[in-house]
Amino acid sequence: MGTPDLLTSILASDLADPAGLMPARQQMALSLGWHIILACFGVAFPAIIFTMHLIGIRRNDPDALVLARRWAKVSAVLFAIGAVSGTVLSFEMGLLWPGLMGTYGDVLGLPFAFEGLAFFLEAIFLGIYLYGWGRMPPKQHLLMVLPMAVTGVIGTFCVIAVNAWMNAPVGFDVVDGEVTNIRPWAVLLNPDAFWQFLHMWVAAYMVAGFSIAAVYAVGMLRGRRDRRHRLGFTVAFAFASVSAVLQPFVGHLLGGRLAVTQPAKLAAFELAMETDDGPSPLRLGGLLVDGEVRWAIDIPRLGSLIARNSFTEPVQGLDTIPAADHPPINITHLAFQSMVGIGTLLMVAVLLFWFARWRGHDLLAGRWYLRFVAVSGVLAIVAMEAGWIATEVGRQPWIVYGFMRTPEAAGENSGLWWLYGATFVVYTAMTIGAIVVLRSMARRWRAGEEDLPSPYGPQLQETDR
Amino acid sequence: MTLEIAVAAALFAGVLAYALFGGADFGSGFYDLTAGGPSRGAELRTLVDHSIGPVWEANHVWLIYVLVTWWTAFPESFASTMSTLILPMLFALLGIVLRGSSFAFRKYAATLTQARFFGAVFALSSVVTPFFFGTIAGAIASGRVPASGRGELIGSWVNPTSLFGGVIAVGTCAFLAGCFLTADAARGGSTRLAEQLRVRTLLVGLATGAVVLGALVPLERDAPTLADGLETQAAPLIVLSSVAGVGTLVLLVRRRYAVARLTALVAVAAVVAGWGVGQYPWLLVDQVTIEDAAGADATLAALLVAVGIAAVLVVPSLAYLYRLTQTEAWTRPHH
Secondary structure (H helix, E strand, C coil): CCHHHHHHHHHHHHHHCCCCHHHHHHHHHHHHHHHHHHHHHHHHHHHHHHHHHHHHHHCCCHHHHHHHHHHHHHHHHHHHHHHHHHHHHHHHHHHHCHHHHHHHHHHHHHHHHHHHHHHHHHHHHHHHHHHHCCCCCHHHHHHCCHHHHHHHHHHHHHHHHHHHHHHCCCCCEEECCEEECCCHHHHHCCCCHHHHHHHHHHHHHHHHHHHHHHHHHHHHHCCCCCHHHHHHHHHHHHHHHHHHHHHHHHHHHHHHCHHHHCHHHHHHHHCCCCCCCCCCCEEEEEEEECCEEEEEEEECCHHHHHHHCCCCCCCCCHHHCCHHHCCCHHHHHHHHHHHHHHHHHHHHHHHHHHHHHHCCCCHHHCCHHHHHHHHHHHHHHHHHHHHHHHHHHCCCCEEECCCEEHHHHCCCCCCHHHHHHHHHHHHHHHHHHHHHHHHHHHHHHHCCCCCCCCCCCHHHHHHHC | CCHHHHHHHHHHHHHHHHHHHHHHHHHHHHHHHCCCCHHHHHHHHHHHHHHHCCCHHHHHHHHHHHHHHHHHHCHHHHHHHHHHCHHHHHHHHHHHHHHHHHHHHHHCCCCHHHHHHHHHHHHHHHHHHHHHHHHHHHHHHCCCCCCCCCCCCCCCCCCHHHHHHHHHHHHHHHHHHHHHHHHHHHHCCCHHHHHHHHHHHHHHHHHHHHHHHHHHHHHHHHCHHHHHHHHCCCHHHHHHHHHHHHHHHHHHHCCCHHHHHHHHHHHHHHHHHHHHHHHCCEEECCCEEHHHHCCCHHHHHHHHHHHHHHHHHHHHHHHHHHHHHCCHHHHCCCC
């Protein structure tokens, strides 16, 4: 958003919006943006661990078993802070958005109930798996990971079903201003949920896969080129590769629905200010300054092909949509383009790797590809966050598209700024804590300490016994 | 039974489960906090870590179950409760966040200093969190949360019923945890630790019992509807709770730890159920009944389907987890 544009929108919103709106938005952006990264690990890590553990058991491979066990310990830390930051979100639904929950709570609630159910099973089997090492028969123990991989899928679907419903509401009627004729199953199984779910699910595998591969790439850059590093890299990178290649197609199919369901969002994605006479160009980069598109590179026809699967149909322009219903155009556009750009880069990079390998070249032998993989985790996270910003900001000014504007959902509580400040402090502390602990785990593993000691002077306790 | 009552019962079952299982987890923080310095407290802290490590995340999900069921089934009352009780809700939430993360961090901390820091955060927040949940229960039970809109920001949870609720919540959690930890210690063969825990659990039990009885007097004036319900329809539960509570103390004195765990569960379950039965048919006491607060029938019916599926899938899995934690292989501290 250009500076004058941004200023006006902030000033204007101060006049009309409830005091709780801006802090609620910031709060939601921070807490959900933070949680979503851990949620990716919660969803994808179990399947990655399962694969490594399976390799370990099938091939009787001690290295794979060591890695699976270490990954399980890492996932314990990530899952713990993921669970608490997820709890924060369920409180925030009511604390920040009383208008939404009071009016639509019984419409959108059912998917959350099933998500809760999935999360319950995930937490139970995580406990069993983590503490089952060395305490259960190996094959039975391995099977304890599977429920987590499955519930991760169900949980993702349910949460996305709610978000898809916010984008394309179904399952209720509004008669004389009253929400009535509620059909909760229609919300759970709403037609927009499937593609949106698939996009997020694959993104979770990209985030987890690239992040884990990045850790081993850094290790190799520092000269640790043992078998464990290669194995850890390969398994994680394989997951990342499959997802990175699938993702553009999934995203394309999801985007294809936008022209029908949310033309304003699509127009903002494409920076389409006016409906073109013929096919629309693909706009790379560019910003909207004083109502004009600047610094964009237009590739003719490609916009129509990508957004509408057609060589002739134009992208509907923002001029056809009342100005009051425009989303923040620059944020939406830049977020969308960042997601697509990074996603494309990651896809090309993994194709390059496997192509080179097929031709007998090992890209891991040199340093430049390792350097790229080392940052790929962060890139995948940025792409995922950008995609989420694109879909959420692009839905504005609606919280329930076409039915409830975001200001109507917020409360009057200006004290929420304090909450935002406190959340910022707590989440920063939690991030630092997690990094400190994960790094120290890695350091001790390198030093050959496999079984980490229990808290508070375990040596003392040993001699006591 | 109407649809609304069935869903309210399912919701309350979640509250009960959270109070019992989540409560026992939270309560262990009290013993962790008061275990003494690093070397003196090492054995107890290892026991706490070992005893709640596999189960705390699963026990925590009951809270999410309660929140989700509440906003789905009774949306407007959820919104008004959250707006009115925003402060204790946030304090409890802060406690949950700090507790969960620092528990995980402590387990894998690199140095003793780090472990002590995370341990202190874990233990403190474990004690503080139930207090705020107790004040929330007190606010609802004393009729301070309106059916819609927003009640008093401070007075709603700073009042006799809420404060007693908070203290009772802390006490019952610690009592439950004490019974479980004592039994765990005894089963693991740490007789000295079991003795130490036994004495402290007895003290916690006596103190909590005294507070519960003492609370009945101010409750008469501050929360008349609840007090009335406790004296009439919920009276059998209150009697049951007292009997089970006294029974637990006797069993602890006689070192019958395995049975004492069960009677402690009964005592706490009865007192929490007493609250629920006592305030029936109100969802928010004196403000809105369960019938009037309920959302759409179709949603309630769908929610019961979800609860049914949970009963089939979650309960056996949870039982399996609990059973594993009680086996010989899982009691071994090292492997």
